Every structure is written in structure tokens, then in C-alpha cells.
Amino acid sequence: MHTTLKIDSSELNSNILDSIKKMFKGKTITIDIYDYDETEYLLSSSNNKQRLTEAVENVATNANLVTVDLKDLKCIK
Numbered sequence: 001m002h003t004t005l006k007i008d009s010s011e012l013n014s015n016i017l018d019s020i021k022k023m024f025k026g027k028t029i030t031i032d033i034y035d036y037d038e039t040e041y042l043l044s045s046s047n048n049k050q051r052l053t054e055a056v057e058n059v060a061t062n063a064n065l066v067t068v069d070l071k072d073l074k075c076i077k
Helices: 014-023 038-043 046-061
Strands: none
Touching: 038 046
């Protein structure tokens, strides 16, 4: 069985550890901790990197921007 838990470190508490203990009761487990960098992940794909770089450049040069009038947005209920 493989389980992945992605959580912000500020949300870690003893309840999570208790849940893991209950889920894997009587079994030997391995816990790997990775420092997840969203920017690094998004830039790891050359297509994503190119698209994001172009988007940042567009904002910096005020080019190819879409303007939305807030009156045109429908309220979701």
C-alpha cells in the first residue's frame, strides 16, 4: 500500500500522527518528507516554463492582457 499525504507544515499535529498509527497498525512504515516548491515544479516542464515566462513578460509589458468587467460576471450561489 502506498499513501501520499501533502500538507502544509503548519497543519501538522498529533491527530495526524495518531491517524497514521491507526491506519498502519502493527506494520513497519517509511515516512519520507520532501520540501515541495511549487515554482520549481511548474518550471520543471519546458512547455510550462515557456508559457509562464511569456505570461510574466506580457504582464510586464502590458501586452496580450484580457480585461473583464466585473458587472459581466455572474454570481455563483
